[in-house]
Each structure stands twice: as structure tokens, then as C-alpha cells.
Amino acid sequence: MSHFLSKLARILGPRQAELELKWLRQCASNELQLSQMVKRRTRGEPLQYILGTQPFGPLDILVRPPVLIPRPETEQWTYALADKIIHRYKPLKDPHPTTLTVLDLCTGTGCIPLLLCTLLTPHGIQTEAIGVDISSAACLLAQENIISVKSHFPSPLSIRILQRNLFEPNFWSSIRDTLSPRSLDIITANPPYISEDSWRKLSPEVKDWEDPVALLGDPAVENSVDIRRGQGLTFYQRIRDLLLDCTMISPCCILALEIGEDQASAVTSLFRGQFHDIQIWKDGWGKDRAVFCTMERN
Amino acid sequence: MTQLESDNACILNVIKKKIKQRTLALKELDNQHVSSSEQFDKLRLTKELEPLQIAWDGYTSTKQTLLETVNLLSDPDPIMRSLAASEQSTLLSKLTSDLTNFTQLLIPKSKTYLHSALMELKAGVGGDEASLFVSDLLRLYGRFGEARGWQVLVIAKEDNEGGRGVKNAVLEIKGQGSYDALQWESGVHRVQRVPETEKGGRVHTSTAAVVVLPMVEEPLNNSPASEQLYNPKDVKIEVMRARGAGGQVGNVGLTGLEPSVMKLFEAQSAVRLTHIPTGITVSMQDERSQHRNRDKAFQILSARLLHKKLEEEMLERRSVRRALIRKADRSEKVRTYNWAQGRVTDHRINLTVNNLSDVMEGDGLGHFIHALANHHSTQVLESLLAGMSTVA
Numbered sequence: 254m255s256h257f258l259s260k261l262a263r264i265l266g267p268r269q270a271e272l273e274l275k276w277l278r279q280c281a282s283n284e285l286q287l288s289q290m291v292k293r294r295t296r297g298e299p300l301q302y303i304l305g306t307q308p309f310g311p312l313d314i315l316v317r318p319p320v321l322i323p324r325p326e327t328e329q330w331t332y333a334l335a336d337k338i339i340h341r342y343k344p345l346k347d348p349h350p351t352t353l354t355v356l357d358l359c360t361g362t363g364c365i366p367l368l369l370c371t372l373l374t375p376h377g378i379q380t381e382a383i384g385v386d387i388s389s390a391a392c393l394l395a396q397e398n399i400i401s402v403k404s405h406f407p408s409p410l411s412i413r414i415l416q417r418n419l420f421e422p423n424f425w426s427s428i429r430d431t432l433s434p435r436s437l438d439i440i441t442a443n444p445p446y447i448s449e450d451s452w453r454k455l456s457p458e459v460k461d462w463e464d465p466v467a468l469l470g471d472p473a474v475e476n477s478v479d480i481r482r483g484q485g486l487t488f489y490q491r492i493r494d495l496l497l498d499c500t501m502i503s504p505c506c507i508l509a510l511e512i513g514e515d516q517a518s519a520v521t522s523l524f525r526g527q528f529h530d531i532q533i534w535k536d537g538w539g540k541d542r543a544v545f546c547t548m549e550r551n
Numbered sequence: 552m553t554q555l556e557s558d559n560a561c562i563l564n565v566i567k568k569k570i571k572q573r574t575l576a577l578k579e580l581d582n583q584h585v586s587s588s589e590q591f592d593k594l595r596l597t598k599e600l601e602p603l604q605i606a607w608d609g610y611t612s613t614k615q616t617l618l619e620t621v622n623l624l625s626d627p628d629p630i631m632r633s634l635a636a637s638e639q640s641t642l643l644s645k646l647t648s649d650l651t652n653f654t655q656l657l658i659p660k661s662k663t664y665l666h667s668a669l670m671e672l673k674a675g676v677g678g679d680e681a682s683l684f685v686s687d688l689l690r691l692y693g694r695f696g697e698a699r700g701w702q703v704l705v706i707a708k709e710d711n712e713g714g715r716g717v718k719n720a721v722l723e724i725k726g727q728g729s730y731d732a733l734q735w736e737s738g739v740h741r742v743q744r745v746p747e748t749e750k751g752g753r754v755h756t757s758t759a760a761v762v763v764l765p766m767v768e769e770p771l772n773n774s775p776a777s778e779q780l781y782n783p784k785d786v787k788i789e790v791m792r793a794r795g796a797g798g799q800v801g802n803v804g805l806t807g808l809e810p811s812v813m814k815l816f817e818a819q820s821a822v823r824l825t826h827i828p829t830g831i832t833v834s835m836q837d838e839r840s841q842h843r844n845r846d847k848a849f850q851i852l853s854a855r856l857l858h859k860k861l862e863e864e865m866l867e868r869r870s871v872r873r874a875l876i877r878k879a880d881r882s883e884k885v886r887t888y889n890w891a892q893g894r895v896t897d898h899r900i901n902l903t904v905n906n907l908s909d910v911m912e913g914d915g916l917g918h919f920i921h922a923l924a925n926h927h928s929t930q931v932l933e934s935l936l937a938g939m940s941t942v943a
Contacts, residue, residue, distance in 0.1 A: 267712055268709070271709075271710055272836070272837065275837075276839055304839075307839075308820075308838075308839050308840030308841075308842060308843065309840075310842050311842060321799065324797070324798055324799065325790075325820060325841050326797055326798050327798075328841065328842070329841075443799075445799070446798075446799060447799055447800060451800060455800065456800075459799075459800065467799075468799050511798065511799075512798075513798060513799070513800070514797060514798065514800075536797065536798075537789070537790035538790060538797055540797050540798075542797070542798060
């Protein structure tokens, strides 16, 4: 057995070690580089950071510390959302191609709007997307991903990335210029949702490498008073308040939010009232993973 | 020549009957105007048999010339005799090639000649040694494919724990005709040798199972071929293994348990498909992308379903024409590789090649494949003959 394999097997088990070594080997240009990669992996660095990419649907998303690595669950619900959108907008048979405006909050690598655009275009649905993130590292990486996806999938891809803070009081006016004169048809978000309790138990592979700002659901926010601390729900509450306050929303705007495994009932109760057709979507592992709903403008 | 004709009596009989059929049909067509569907059938029959007629005409004229040359062999003029002798040998070799040509014309064109091959190799009885044998076979087929200009790709491979050999593997051999060539490899292959792992020098017998499937290209692009093979609603798609809390909490491999426990969850991109009507399941976890694992799994599922369909079609045809064709059962022992005696024996056609290293390292496998294909052709011919004599 190669000594790389035995090193990896010690922390990963034989089967996973064999697979990961294969992927590392495909990526490394020589044995020296491979040995450095194996060393990084045995120190607990996420495989995706070492390889520099993570598959997301047909896309290869560029990843780099500390920006959150796209998860397979997110990929799954983005497919489900694309189906929902196709189901809703395709039968219109509009003589003009439909163009939908998408806003992705906490966009990170930009994987959600990138995949959504890629999946919708073949169905004659064009998208104009805006991705928003508080982190400059994430915004920069998302820009790189747009360029990278455009070079692999030559399609009319229109995505803008803005560095904005969701908790700024003038959030909407700060993106109005980019959005106008359109109004939002789809809003997506994979906001940070890990509670303080879960944070303490988090694996070092996640905790030591990925940005806590992209993970912790209850950031210290100056202006908030009535936030339920400790359950990782702050962002959902903020998103609800933002949407109720927004004037740039199309009729029947679709909202899709990723959630933590036991947050479904808390999140759905936050959105009950102004939002309809609330659906809890289960991921491939049977966990509540996303909430889909429709917002009616009065 | 008489020898040649008696050797190929079976083929010649079939051809004569077919030619008779055609002549009869032509005569009937001459007498009437083409109108009814029955007439069209006859017209099509004559058209289909036209190449055979041309070949047959060529054969009979060569035979005629040959008979004439025989008389000249006893000519008083020595120059004439030697001319006749050289003429005779040319004509004989032409007759032989005409006869092989007949075989090709008679055998219905393979339905699968366009398909690439998907080979599944599994270690059978014999522990580590069986796994070592699988890695030998993997190399053998890889080299065989590459030598023929086909594209060889190991789609999935599970190494034997402890790093000795390969427990199972899926090999894609892409290229026109690769399925037709390799289909004969399906079955149980047996190895008899002193394993590398054996210190006592005893000869062990181990086995590996090979399944060769016809590959369906681009299964997810809704190609008509794959559409007929399965209804997407009948396929259950599952992602495999536990993944802790998942989402932001979990990343590949090491998942959110106690920080001190670097506990492994298997690659969560693993996918399992179950085709509910047939119960066929396919798992795939070799790619990082769940998307690509899914595509590959669907490709293998399509190949298995196509294989099943072809087998069913063959069974149907068999019962119709009392065919003599016997296709190897998956569990049937098809070949033995004996290291001690340096031989490889194919049990289906009783063919032994006494050059093991040529099979393992050279192009020896080609002999078997060629012989098996010929054997198959002969059986198809025999069944054609049997079918015709019952009709006649």
C-alpha cells in the first residue's frame, strides 16, 4: 500500500482514503505537490480547499478559504427550486422569452444563482441575478466563479455581485440602483444558521477552516433588540422583515431558504401570514433542509 | 474441391435453398403485377437476397472454370499442365474466400455492432487471490481494448482491503464493435496458480466473474433508446449513508460530531438507483460530484436493462426458430487460466492455447475472441438450416 494511502486511511478509513487519493492525484501535477496535498489533508484541511473546486450540478465551483464550501444538500434544493420555477413559468408560452430577476442573499461562492441560471436557460427562462454577501473574500470569489462558469458554459449569464450588509437599515436602497427598474421574482438564501450550541460541537474541518461569519446564525447585531438568541434564527427574522419592507417584489415572488436540520418549524412560523404555499423540502438524507414559499404583494 | 464443398456443406445447403427461394419469388413476380402486400414481401425478399445471388453466381462460375482446369491437368503439354496447376491453386483460394464471404452474407447483421462495452469484474471465490486475478483481468482487457484503438476507462474500482488486488471494477471500453467483440467474455473465469500470497507453494483455484453489457450512450439526454429502457418514474434515487446533521454543519468526510472524533462518513456524493420493476440496483460513488455519480449510475442501469432486453429478444427468437444457440449463463465457468501448465482453456469451445503469457501480456485473447465469434456464427448458420428444413 502506498504510504500516501496509509496516511490518509488513518484519518479517513480505507475506502474514502482511496477515493480522495485518486482525486488528489488527478489534481496534482507531480509527486512533490501530491505529498504536500496529502500533508494538508492529514492536517484536517477540507479536501475541496486543497483541490480548489467543488462540483455543484454540472458546474465546478472555485473554492478558497475561508469562503463556505458549497454543500451537496444546497445543490439538491437548488435543483428542486429550478423544477418549481420551470413548472411555474414554462407553461406561460410567452412570445417573449421570460426573464426572471433573482436575488441571492449570503451568496458566498455564488453557487446558487450560477446553478439556477444554468438550469433555467435551456428551458427558455432567462435570469438576471444579483448576489449579495457581507464578506469581501466571498464577493471576490463569486466574481471569479462568474467568469469561470461563463468560460465553460457560453450562455447569456447575467449575475452581479454586491458587497452589502443585510443588517444595514438602508439595505434596499443600497441595491435599488442595480435592481431597478426590475422587481424581484425569486429570492434565495443559504444564510448562516448554526446555533451557538451546535458551533461548540462542530467538526474542526468546518470550524477551523470556514468563515464563522458564513456559519454562525446569530451574529452580534447592534440595532437588534428582540432577537431570539442561541437558535441560529437571526438571519431568517431579518430576511422576513426585509421582505415585508420591500417595494421591489413581483407578484407571487418565490422565496427559498436553506435551513438547519431542526429549524423547519421555527422558520415556517416566522413566515406564516404574509407568505403562502409554505413547503418544507427534505434533502436526500431525509432531513428538513429548505423552506419554499410564495409572497403575495397586496 | 469436393473436400472444400463437403466441409462447407451446411453453408452451401442454406445458400442453395435461399437462391431457390429467390428464383421462385422472381418467377412469380414476373407473372403478375406488383400490387398486394404479399407481392411487396416477395420483392423485398429478392432485393435482400440480391448480394447473395451475386456471390453465388461468382462462386458457380469460379467452380465451372475450376472443373475445366482439372481436365487440363492431364494435358500432354507440360507447359499447359503447369499453367493449369497454378490456375487451379488461384481458383481454389478464391473459392475458399467466397465461402467465408457466404458466411458473412448469411448471418444477420449484429444489432449491437454500434454499442460500446461496459464490463463488470468481480472477485469470486478465493479471497485475496481472486482479487489479484481481477486486477490481472482488468489489465488484460484494458490492453486488449487499447490495442484495438478503443478508449478504455475505469469507471469504478474498489481495491481489496490491504491493497492486494481489486475487489470489483467497472470498465468502459468505448468504440464501435467493442461490445460485439467482448460479449463472449461474460461468465466465470477460473485461475489455477500458486498465489503470491501463498508461502507453502500450493496451487489454488480462484474465480472472477465477468459481466459484459452493451452501453447506451448519453442516458440522460432522453435519447429514444434509453426512454424505451425505463420509465424515469420507476427509478428510485437514493443518496447513501448517514451524514450527521448535514448542511453547513457537515463537510465531506469528516462530519459534525465531537471535535475530538474524526469520524468518517462515506463520501456523501454516493448515489444508489433502484429500478423498481426489475429490482436492478446500481450504486456509484467514485466521482466527487453527485451529479456525475448519478449520470454514471444511470448509464450502468441503462446498460443492464438493454442487456436484459437483448437477452429476452434472443430467447424469443430461439423459441421461434428452435435455435441451437446456447448463450453462456452468468454463473457458468467459461475459461480456465492455468499458470502451472502455462495454458488457457475456453470450456465453451474446448479451445486451449498453450501460451499463457501471450494471453496475459500479448494478444492471445484475440484468438479466443475470434474463435468464439466463429463458433457463434456457425451456430447461427446451423440454426438457420434447422429452421429452413422445418419450413421446407
